[in-house]
Amino acid sequence: MHFESPIKRRKSRQIMVGNVPVGGDAPISVQSMTNTETTDVEATVGQIIGLENAGVDIVRVSVPSMDAAEAFGHIKKRVNVPLIADIHFDHKIALAVAEQGVDCLRINPGNIGREDRVREVVDCARDKGIPIRIGVNAGSLEKELQRKYGEPTPEALVESAMRHIDILDRLNYPDFKLSLKASNVFMTVAAYRLIADQIEQPLHLGVTEAGGFRSGAVKSSVALGMLLMDGIGDTLRVSLAADPIQEVKVGFDILKSLSLRAKGVNFIACPSCSRQNFDVVKTMNELEVRLEDIITPVDVAVIGCVVNGPGEAKSVDIGLTGGTPNNLIYRDGKPSHKVKNDNLVDELERQVREKVAEIDLKAGEAAKITVGMP
Ligand code: SF4
Structure with missing residues (x-):
């Protein structure tokens, strides 16, 4: 007794995050992110297992230091769900978690710095079959783009994304997915709509810093609902200043309400x-x-x-x-x-x-x- 969704999904190139396909005709996956100290292995494993029980498909973990990279390895061995390591700037951390069996690297190639370091990370990802997630965020746009556009705009987000994408193109590495997040619903929706026709890679949807449980759930539902109705979106995270388990529940509820995924x-x-x-x-x-x-x-x-x-x-x-x-x-x-x-x-x-x-x-x-x- 289930209603067929009339939504025609954008055709995207499929990547694998561990054993979870993202893009193509794969079900739209639901992600969340831990908010424990990554170096606190027990607390982080406990939170990931809670998320697994709530049905999460993929979990992202911040890896801000080499100590956290080492802890990441211990965490990875004790959980089943694929893990994305969230890394900013430091290519050595990316190389370290790649050795620890990470399933996807969230790192912006343009922020790594020297060309040889970018190449080292991409070669390592290629060797180990690890996809990359480029994550552009209105709150951390490059200074030149802030000057050029005066303030974050959908076009500025897309231009920022294209800089990172061009680097991966030059290195001939197509296995990535992209997010273009803003805390404003209009900007988020406009940015994803702009990029959707320009690349073939899967899109990770989300409204960044959406808010607390109620306001964040509503804002995310409105923005993601519009995009999903357009057929845009291969994986999503509902960012809430709340228990991450709520992010998973709201994510599935959004997909269920559009008959894009049936669960529970x-x-x-x-x-x-x-x-x-x-x-x-x-x-x-x-x-x-x-x-x-x-x-x-x-x-x-x-x-x-x-x-x-x-x-x-x-x-x-x-x-x-x-x-x-x-x-x-x-x-x-x-x-x-x-x-x-x-x-x-x-x-x-x-x-x-x-x-x-x-x-x-x-x-x-x-x-x-x-x-x-x-
Ligand atoms: S809202 Fe009131 S009238 Fe409507 S179905 Fe429920 S009980 Fe009946």
Whole structure:
């Protein structure tokens, strides 16, 4: 019961970040970044495992020193998700993390300095099959570009990106992805739209320094929503001044809302009003927490009364419509059975888990048929 996204994605060249494909027809990946001290290996590993459990595809880790590069190696051995090392200027750190098995280098070639150092990093990346992420940020535009444009503009961001891209072109290294971030929604969207036609590499979307949990989530959703609707974007990070796990959840919610990626429970719930026959808000809050572990895509409607309940229930896997004296559960769009208010959440949880088991079983059988197993 899933809605097909009408979005036509921009065709980009695929790169591999560890075992995660980025670009081409790969699913749009969701990233986050650790905010622990990288030299604190235990804390950083703990945070990455938390992000893995939340479903993150790729994690970025800051590597500001050689001590952090050494810690990066220990961290890398203890986690499964691909890791990007975030490096500024120091090519020796890039070479060190390459030895430690990094899956992608976030380093701007134009900031490394001498040509021989840039070449050394690119040759090392080529030898080890490590892609590069160029990350242009309105807050750290080159001084000449600030002078030329007077202030950060979409054109200035694109010109900055092209300087880094030209270096990789000269060194014949096409395995990179690019981000062009600003904290302003209009600038971010305009910059990505400008660059999208000029290069074939995958684009990493994000609004930088977007804000706290609520304002950052809204700003990111607006900017990324516009770009994704245009078919632009191969991977994304929602930058929030909040727990990085929230970045992953908001990232997936943005993709889910555009049917670009299905993961976990897709809730449809009414805001409730005095017509509600059960406490919709309380039910939703409890259900969201109880069903957080589910990764199988499943659509669930929780609607307070018959005004919109039966209509919404028709198009979901499991639906609940408020009614008196009983509420009604729907399965696969059809009325199934009645349920009282006092065991509503338990019953809904049970129904959703049963449905997920059924979907998983069918997927397992389909996979067996595909590979010709008995
Ligand atoms: S579906 Fe019913 S309870 Fe929910 S907001 Fe609409 S009228 Fe109110």
